[in-house]
Amino acid sequence: MNKALLVGINDYPSSPLNGCVNDIIDVAELLVENYHFKKQEIRLLVDKRATKTAIIERLNWLIRGAKEGDRLLFYYSGHGVQMPARNSDGEIDKLDEAICPVDFDWSDAHAIRDNEFNSIFSKIPSGVCATWVSDSCHSGDLWKLIQPLQVNLKVKTLPIPVDIKWQIQTAKEKALHLSKLGEKINPSLALLSGCRSDQTSSDAVFDNKPNGALSYFLLKELKKPENIYKPLKEIITLVRKALVSGNFDQEPQLEAQENQKKRPFLVKTSTEKLLKTA
Numbered sequence: 647m648n649k650a651l652l653v654g655i656n657d658y659p660s661s662p663l664n665g666c667v668n669d670i671i672d673v674a675e676l677l678v679e680n681y682h683f684k685k686q687e688i689r690l691l692v693d694k695r696a697t698k699t700a701i702i703e704r705l706n707w708l709i710r711g712a713k714e715g716d717r718l719l720f721y722y723s724g725h726g727v728q729m730p731a732r733n734s735d736g737e738i739d740k741l742d743e744a745i746c747p748v749d750f751d752w753s754d755a756h757a758i759r760d761n762e763f764n765s766i767f768s769k770i771p772s773g774v775c776a777t778w779v780s781d782s783c784h785s786g787d788l789w790k791l792i793q794p795l796q797v798n799l800k801v802k803t804l805p806i807p808v809d810i811k812w813q814i815q816t817a818k819e820k821a822l823h824l825s826k827l828g829e830k831i832n833p834s835l836a837l838l839s840g841c842r843s844d845q846t847s848s849d850a851v852f853d854n855k856p857n858g859a860l861s862y863f864l865l866k867e868l869k870k871p872e873n874i875y876k877p878l879k880e881i882i883t884l885v886r887k888a889l890v891s892g893n894f895d896q897e898p899q900l901e902a903q904e905n906q907k908k909r910p911f912l913v914k915t916s917t918e919k920l921l922k923t924a
Contacts, residue, residue, distance in 0.1 A: 647716040650677055650688045651708045653701055655724035655748050657693035663849045665856035666723035667692050669781060672857070672865055673721050680869060681717075681912050696724075698747040698756050705766050714773030717912050723858050725750070726782030726840075726847070729757060743843060745782055767832050776835040777912055781858040783846040836878055836902035836909070838864070845896050860898055863888040868911055879907040 654670035656663045670690055677683035689704055708718055725746035744757045763778075770776050840847030840860040848859040863885045867873050873881060882900045889896060900907060 647712070648681075648683045648687045648718075649708050649712075649716070650674075650683060650719040650721070651691065651704050652688065652719075652721045653691045653696050653704075653724065654722075655693055655696045655746070657748060658725060658746070658750070661725065663724065664851075665849045665858050665861070666781075668856055669723035669858045669861035670721060672861065673719075673779075676865055676868060677719070677912075680874065683717075694748055696747055697749045698758055701747055701758060702762075702766075709766065709770050712770055712774050712776075714771060716774050718770070718774060718776040719912060720778045721781075722779070723781040723861055726780065727752075727757075728843075729759065731759075745780065767835050770832045770834050772834055774834045775909070775912060776832070777838070778835060779838045779860075779864070781840045781847055781860040783841065833903045833906070836900065836906040838878070838882060839899045839901065841896035842899060847896055848894055850894075859889060859892070859894050859896065860885065863892070864898075874913060875910045877908045878902070878911060881911060 650673075652670035652673050654666040654668075656666050670692065674685075674688050674690060677688055678685060689707070691700060691704060705720065708720060712718060722745055727744055727746060728741045729744050729752070731742045742759045742761065744759045747756060747758065749756045767776070767778070838860075840858065849856065850859050850862075851857075852862050864881070866888070867881055867884045873884070878900055882898055885898050889898070
């Protein structure tokens with residue numbers, strides 16, 4: 647079984663982006679043309695339909711019925727932030743990383759924090775080839791970042807309300823724990839993120855077309871026939887080099903157990919197995 651959930655959000659009310667919907671359209675075409683997915687196995691969720699409720703519902707669809715040998719992909723392109731988290735006494739005790747549905751408003755009701763992802767993805771059975779790509783920012787520290795020199799570039803994080811910024815600064819001054827997306831994810835899952843937790847990911851223009859920088863360079867590598875069976879850790883190295891060459895100041899990360907880092911993006915290790923899966 648193959649399943650893919652592709653979420654792209656440009657139409658944020660306060661800070662719209664340009665390339666996120668293009669990203670997931672490009673990913674869908676890649677899955678069909680290069681990875682033998684059928685169109686009915688791919689679900690797209692874009693802009694106003696990409697609320698927290700809709701994303702969670704479709705994530706549950708993605709993992710439902712998964713078994714050994716299946717291929718699953720969750721691809722997100724949109725805003726990402728850090729959010730302060732309180733303990734049972736109401737004190738800030740850590741920072742969580744979160745993605746931003748279209749109805750994001752800095753509340754738990756409209757954010758998807760790392761612990762929610764961990765809860766969902768922990769249900770994936772062993773032996774599933776599951777990949778999660780998050781082309782988003784994992785940092786709200788915009789005032790500390792050096793932005794790459796690109797025309798029409800946007801960063802994939804949102805303006806921080808004054809009260810939230812104060813809580814984030816308070817947490818960092820106390821050197822409190824910063825949790826990571828995918829920190830406790832299922833060992834069958836590999837996470838590719840657009841940047842380090844202290845960086846932003848870029849939304850830029852390539853050949854007169856808006857795309858996320860991670861998505862553009864990742865897909866460029868995955869489309870090369872010689873890379874289809876290349877290990878994820880080698881793919882991410884190639885993408886990092888391409889971003890540096892393009893003057894982008896972001897360093898994509900690969901979060902996975904070592905055996906997952908050695909596997910290809912979404913395929914088994916031979917053409918025969920790939921065709922059997924298709």
